[in-house]
Amino acid sequence: MGSISNHKNHHDTNLMDKSDQVVVLMVPFQAQGHLNQLLQLSCLVSSYGLPVHYVGSAIHNRQAKARANGLNANDVAKIHFHDIPTPPFDSPPPNPNSSNKFPEQLQPAWEAMLNLRKPIACYLQETSKNARRVIVVHDPMMALAVQDVNTIPNAESYAFNCISAFSQVSLVWESLGKQVPIEHQKLPIFMECIPEKLLEFVALQSEPSSYRAGDLYNTCRLIEAPYLDLLEKEEINGNRKSWAIGPILPAKLSSERQHKCLEWLDKHGPKSVIYVSFGTTTSLSDKEIKELASGLEQSKVKFIWNAVERLMVSEEGDEIRKRAEELAATVRQATQEGGASRLELDSFIDHITR
Known part of the structure; x- marks a missing residue:
């Protein structure tokens, strides 16, 4: 706020x-x-x-x-x-x-x-x-x-x-x-x-x-x-x-000093990093972790990003962006x-x- x-x-x-x-x-x-x-x-x-x-x-x-x-x-x-x-x-x-x-x-x-x-x-x-x-x-x-x-x-x-x-x-x-x-x-x-x-x-x-x-x-x-x-x-x-x-x-x-993760992200191009989060307390089995790691490795990022990209350039993607912008504006207005x-x-x- x-x-x-x-x-x-x-x-x-x-x-x-x-x-x-x-x-x-x-x-x-x-x-x-x-x-x-x-x-x-x-x-x-x-x-x-x-x-x-x-x-x-x-x-x-x-x-x-x-x-x-x-x-x-x-x-x-x-x-x-x-x-x-x-x-x-x-x-x-x-x-x-x-x-x-x-x-x-x-x-x-x-x-x-x-x-x-x-x-x-x-x-x-x-x-x-x-x-x-x-x-x-x-x-x-x-x-x-x-x-x-x-x-x-x-x-x-x-x-x-x-x-x-x-x-x-x-x-x-x-x-x-x-x-x-x-x-x-x-x-x-x-x-x-x-x-x-x-x-x-x-x-x-x-x-x-x-x-x-x-x-x-x-x-x-x-x-x-x-x-x-x-x-x-x-x-x-x-x-x-x-x-x-x-x-x-x-x-x-x-x-004013950015976290090292943000500094690292700034060194990469747009749409080049996938963010995966399961919260701070969720536990995964070794098998699940290996499957996720294997999938990410084999995708070379490009495959997974393309799937998202196809959605975001569609009419549905345009609506998602529009709603996100409206939501951000609403939150800023409420907390000002x-x-x-x-x-x-x-x-x-x-x-x-x-």
Whole structure:
């Protein structure tokens, strides 16, 4: 979302006078995609002059800092990282033969987070003694760990949803056993790619999640309005407030020095490099890796690129490019000063510092 430093210059100065009375605690789910988004949000909220505490296990706090994406080191340095003691847990190797490629090796670490409720509650209690209000922004997967915020008079919690509103609708409606009420939309079956143990972990968050005061979404209404409207229905969200404040990834990278991968890409001609990504936690078997490597080697890149090129020079390709350009323009508009997402973020800050 634009330049983080810009937020300081465009918000009501009255907020800055009282910001030291409101403390924000970020409690991320301990997986990289979640850690990174909460750290990005931490820097955004901090840019309004609010003290922000990032709460997690020591190993995951280190991971969040070491793998921070697109953030200025000076902005990250302003965040207070608080290490919560975590009981020992198994760390099995990835299973490359898993049928669904889900990173089940992380399950023991996630289950260990069920023991974080007491230390987080103690930290909340101590923090609340020196603040007019404590705001807890947590991943929905951490609702059980932060549920004691409900017992602290000057504290309230908000869920930050890392996945798209599109995916959130699919997940919520599946859990309710309902069909998504949007015509001509064939949403994928979300539950089918999640192991049973993780579904049980998610189910444990259900009741504690009802204690939250509102929801934050890492998306913008200009793109996902139909799905946000569904999520904001009273039967789903009650009377809680919600804000679509994304995309929160800075539109401009903070460092002037390019990553070595980008420098390497700059040395190659257009349409000469294939990008293959399976995420940061997916495991492949040796056989699968060999097959992929063999295919790429035998293609000499040209065969695979030609297949893409034929699509992109077609009418369908023209439409894809057009939609991509429109989407990029929409995102830039939403995150600029006065844009929809920027205004919703301002509204959220006003709300928690009221």
